[in-house]
């Protein structure tokens with residue numbers, strides 16, 4: 001199994017590097033042989049590769065997230081953290097997520113489910129599944145515990161989970177059109193389990209909300225998370241930064257009572 005390490009630039013840019021003997025080209029760093037260059041470098045020590053001075057760090061969720069390969073838009077920690085907390089997702093649970101995309105949310109899920117947890121991801125675009133699988137394989141090698149993970153390549157509307165699990169503790173849908181599958185999937189939720197929809201636009205939220213109610217679910221929380229980042233002022237003190245507050249998505253969480 002390939003081991004991974006992380007190299008961090010002073011501005012926070014992070015690269016995930018497989019500890020292999022053969023030369024590798026890492027975008028942003030260049031070509032080098034990781035084992036040769038890094039074998040005597042301890043975590044926290046600095047290393048020069050080409051023009052760059054980098055710090056070697058252990059790979060955890062922040063490094064996996066910052067250094068992940070990306071194809072589809074990912075769910076960021078602001079929204080992932082709230083979903084996990086509100087839905088009560090934790091060690092040993094069984095969770096379904098669709099679409100998997102680049103695996104942004106799946107990394108957060110894998111990090112909390114632990115080795116007794118089960119995660120099923122569904123993705124219908126092979127090129128997205130490939131990127132997601134690569135990010136998750138890194139996580140499987142880097143995180144201290146990793147759940148039993150299955151990636152189903154196909155449409156979530158046609159996927160069958162009966163041979164893998166009886167029911168889910170939680171389901172998270174990050175799909176352009178989640179409403180057609182809410183009714184069928186919610187029958188696989190345990191009582192007290194929750195389904196969430198990640199809806200970039202309000203029309204999606206409305207349709208998902210109606211579909212949840214039609215499926216007999218109780219909407220538990222709907223809204224959006226606001227994030228305001230603070231910065232250090234040049235003349236001293238800390239204050240909200242100049243970056244405007246952006247929108248990611250509306251979140252809808254509904255419970256099977």
Ligand SMILES: C[S@@+](CC[C@H](N)C(=O)[O-])C[C@H]1O[C@@H](n2cnc3c(N)ncnc32)[C@H](O)[C@@H]1O
Nearest residue numbers: 072074075099101103104105124125155156174
């Ligand atoms: C925004 S991305 C998901 C991002 C992912 N949640 C993350 O945090 O990285 C949405 C994904 O859903 C996939 N998708 C869309 N419709 C789908 C369907 N019916 N079944 C499975 N996947 C689907 C798309 O191919 C895309 O990769």
